Amino acid sequence: MDAVAQSRTDDNLPFEVPAPGKLILFGEHATVYGHPGIAAPIDIGMRIRVSRDPQGPRLIRPRFKQYFGETEPESSFDLFSGAVQLGLSIHNLENEPIALEVESDLPVGMGLGSSAAFSAGVCKALRRYTGHQGGEETLFDEVQQLESIFHGNPSGMDAATVLADSVLWFRKGPPREIRPIEIPTPPSGLICIVEPGGSTLELVRMVSRNLAGDEGRVKGLLEEIGGIASQAGTLLGAGNLVETGRLMNRNHELLAQLGVSTPQLDRATALLREQAGVLGAKLTGAGGGGAVIALTAPGEQHRLVESLADQFPLVIPFTAVHGTD
Numbered sequence: 001m002d003a004v005a006q007s008r009t010d011d012n013l014p015f016e017v018p019a020p021g022k023l024i025l026f027g028e029h030a031t032v033y034g035h036p037g038i039a040a041p042i043d044i045g046m047r048i049r050v051s052r053d054p055q056g057p058r059l060i061r062p063r064f065k066q067y068f069g070e071t072e073p074e075s076s077f078d079l080f081s082g083a084v085q086l087g088l089s090i091h092n093l094e095n096e097p098i099a100l101e102v103e104s105d106l107p108v109g110m111g112l113g114s115s116a117a118f119s120a121g122v123c124k125a126l127r128r129y130t131g132h133q134g135g136e137e138t139l140f141d142e143v144q145q146l147e148s149i150f151h152g153n154p155s156g157m158d159a160a161t162v163l164a165d166s167v168l169w170f171r172k173g174p175p176r177e178i179r180p181i182e183i184p185t186p187p188s189g190l191i192c193i194v195e196p197g198g199s200t201l202e203l204v205r206m207v208s209r210n211l212a213g214d215e216g217r218v219k220g221l222l223e224e225i226g227g228i229a230s231q232a233g234t235l236l237g238a239g240n241l242v243e244t245g246r247l248m249n250r251n252h253e254l255l256a257q258l259g260v261s262t263p264q265l266d267r268a269t270a271l272l273r274e275q276a277g278v279l280g281a282k283l284t285g286a287g288g289g290g291a292v293i294a295l296t297a298p299g300e301q302h303r304l305v306e307s308l309a310d311q312f313p314l315v316i317p318f319t320a321v322h323g324t325d
């Protein structure tokens with residue numbers, strides 16, 4: 001009996017696979033055009049549970065917490081379901097009596113990597129179910145395939161980050177560059193949920209249209225964002241959080257000029273910058289709404305979560321996952 005068949009006949013069900021979310025610290029949108037980005041897996045994520053189900057294979061409809069009283073669109077379940085179907089077909093599990101279930105501490109659709117975390121969690125769960133050994137080098141491509149169901153043609157930064165165990169330097173390439181950044185103090189701060197998130201697909205298309213319509217200006221903005229990500233990688237490696245925070249502020253301004261911020265996100269970052277202990281603030285992810293992040297000085301995070309709690313629908317402390325933790 002081969003390794004695959006062995007695992008499926010074992011009664012190893014149910015089991016759960018953790019799937020962390022991510023934050024883009026620097027470089028969103030510019031990454032699509034080959035510039036570098038910096039992103040971090042975070043200590044907030046999802047769990048994918050696999051159990052025996054005679055009606056399977058199927059995805060049990062996830063109940064994600066909604067922050068703005070909106071009802072979850074049917075299309076959102078179709079995307080999650082489509083990603084599961086693709087994962088099942090990659091692993092030849094189209095007739096398997098299993099159910100997948102998601103539990104999430106990660107606000108969904110806020111630029112915090114929920115689609116990448118879900119894609120990575122599903123791929124890892126199906127691999128575990130089949131007893132798939134090794135093949136780590138193909139896992140990125142598999143996750144990227146599932147992520148593409150949500151985002152069309154993602155740069156790969158989200159997929160790379162949710163599979164990483166430390167802050168990452170990412171460049172789409174070719175050749176693709178994915179490098180952990182050695183950081184003396186893992187960055188920590190606040191995630192502030194501000195308003196309903198925008199569609200990554202639409203925002204990436206909008207930037208592409210703007211680039212076609214006003215090439216000189218938009219190309220310049222994307223280049224400056226890439227340059228900031230590059231400098232931030234060096235500053236983070238040197239443990240210089242104060243200058244890293246300043247670069248975050250500048251990165252936000254450039255994203256606003258790119259047209260992916262909103263008045264609410266601008267107001268949120270301005271409010272955060274006024275707080276003692278906040279080193280910098282920016283939107284995170286594709287923009288058009290969603291969340292902003294603030295980098296906080298060591299020891300200030302929890303006081304700030306409390307003092308800002310009534311300013312946002314939700315304030316969550318984050319710490320970048322770091323391999324040496």
Ligand code: PMV
Nearest residue numbers: 028029031111154155285286
């Ligand atoms: O999926 P989001 O909202 O976290 O944003 C992805 C980051 C982009 O740079 C906007 C797109 C990409 O593929 O890099």
